[in-house]
Amino acid sequence: MTTTIEKDAALSVVNLSKTYRNGRVALKSISFNVRQGDFYALLGRNGAGKSTTIGITCSLVNKSSGKVYVFGVDTDEDFGLAKSYIGLVPQEINFNQFESPWNIVINQAGYYGVRRSEAVEQAEKYLSFLGLWDHRNAMSRSLSGGMKRRLMIARALMHDPKLLILDEPTAGIDFETRLFLWEFMQVLNKQGITIILTTHYLHEAEQLCRNIGVIELGELILDTDMKTLLRQLNQETYVLDLVKPIHTLPHGLNETARLNDETTLEIDVSRGNSINSIFEQLTKSGIHASGIRNKSNRLESLFIELLKIEAKSYSDGDRKWIGWNSVQSHYTPWPERKLRDSCESGVRH
Numbered sequence: 001m002t003t004t005i006e007k008d009a010a011l012s013v014v015n016l017s018k019t020y021r022n023g024r025v026a027l028k029s030i031s032f033n034v035r036q037g038d039f040y041a042l043l044g045r046n047g048a049g050k051s052t053t054i055g056i057t058c059s060l061v062n063k064s065s066g067k068v069y070v071f072g073v074d075t076d077e078d079f080g081l082a083k084s085y086i087g088l089v090p091q092e093i094n095f096n097q098f099e100s101p102w103n104i105v106i107n108q109a110g111y112y113g114v115r116r117s118e119a120v121e122q123a124e125k126y127l128s129f130l131g132l133w134d135h136r137n138a139m140s141r142s143l144s145g146g147m148k149r150r151l152m153i154a155r156a157l158m159h160d161p162k163l164l165i166l167d168e169p170t171a172g173i174d175f176e177t178r179l180f181l182w183e184f185m186q187v188l189n190k191q192g193i194t195i196i197l198t199t200h201y202l203h204e205a206e207q208l209c210r211n212i213g214v215i216e217l218g219e220l221i222l223d224t225d226m227k228t229l230l231r232q233l234n235q236e237t238y239v240l241d242l243v244k245p246i247h248t249l250p251h252g253l254n255e256t257a258r259l260n261d262e263t264t265l266e267i268d269v270s271r272g273n274s275i276n277s278i279f280e281q282l283t284k285s286g287i288h289a290s291g292i293r294n295k296s297n298r299l300e301s302l303f304i305e306l307l308k309i310e311a312k313s314y315s316d317g318d319r320k321w322i323g324w325n326s327v328q329s330h331y332t333p334w335p336e337r338k339l340r341d342s343c344e345s346g347v348r349h
């Protein structure tokens with residue numbers, strides 16, 4: 001992984017480390033570059049170090065060591081200039097909830113030295129566009145969660161930043177608004193704004209982002225472009241809805257297919273293999289499908305593979321959380337447990 005500053009990068013993070021005062025090591029010398037004009041996904045599990053990286057970039061968190069450059073500006077040397085390039089949508093709601101959206105965005109513009117007349121124009125544009133115009137004079141506390149998040153996006157755009165950093169902007173956002181925000185982010189990106197996005201919705205990252213960095217336990221374990229990454233997927237699973245019920249698998253598909261129920265067939269297709277031959281086999285056996293879909297999001301499949309591998313290398317107890325893949329071996333569904341515990345304690349139902 002690169003440790004050099006890329007010329008013309010919107011963001012260069014070099015050997016960045018962070019240990020919080022309580023001793024928690026959040027970042028272990030991570031380095032990456034985000035090119036100008038890029039749409040970059042910064043992914044990783046809860047507690048991986050994404051927000052810490054963003055916090056340091058925006059000087060909300062003090063780094064322990066390393067360097068951060070924003071459009072070539074060393075944040076240690078001229079943080080004011082570096083900061084003027086950045087628009088931040090933080091993970092946590094951090095505006096004064098007793099102020100109105102109008103005041104919040106206008107004050108933000110003032111903070112960045114935007115002229116009043118320009119600020120008013122920007123406020124009108126973004127509050128309208130983000131569906132907050134009718135609420136502009138309300139107390140922000142009264143906005144819904146999704147509206148508050150949109151207000152933070154409007155606020156981040158008030159000074160026309162060249163780099164927009166969005167830390168989980170679509171968390172808790174309804175489906176329709178999410179689609180709207182996807183489109184909005186794409187428009188901003190097409191206008192030339194570099195975007196860094198953190199999200200736990202991998203489908204979102206796959207849809208929007210060209211490059212991707214994955215942080216795990218404070219280390220950057222992957223820094224690549226989305227296309228190359230998706231090409232590594234060894235196998236995809238398709239789910240077929242069958243026109244008529246079947247009770248046994250067709251000849252030749254025993255190894256790769258499973259019947260979920262009598263009208264739902266799941267088939268694994270290895271990379272490089274054609275899906276046509278599978279359809280030929282099905283047709284020969286008199287089986288017809290009325291619909292087909294990908295079982296899981298492709299990036300999600302890769303992510304699971306990747307983090308399973310990483311989990312092994314941290315089996316020294318660094319990661320206390322048992323992780324999703326061990327849940328099955330630890331967990332007894334509650335009705336069963338309740339029944340068993342009750343039986344053991346002699347309670348009768």
Ligand SMILES: Nc1ncnc2c1ncn2[C@@H]1O[C@H](COP(=O)(O)OP(=O)(O)OP(=O)(O)O)[C@@H](O)[C@H]1O
Binds near residue numbers: 025045048051
């Ligand atoms: N102020 C703090 N003091 C001490 N430890 C902290 C502080 N902020 C974060 N941490 C710890 O640093 C690590 C990285 O946290 P961070 O918030 O950067 O993770 P994240 O990748 O953004 O996670 P999430 O997806 O849950 O938002 C975690 O172990 C977290 O508990």
Ligand SMILES: [Mg+2]
Binds near residue numbers: 050
């Ligand atoms: Mg975070």
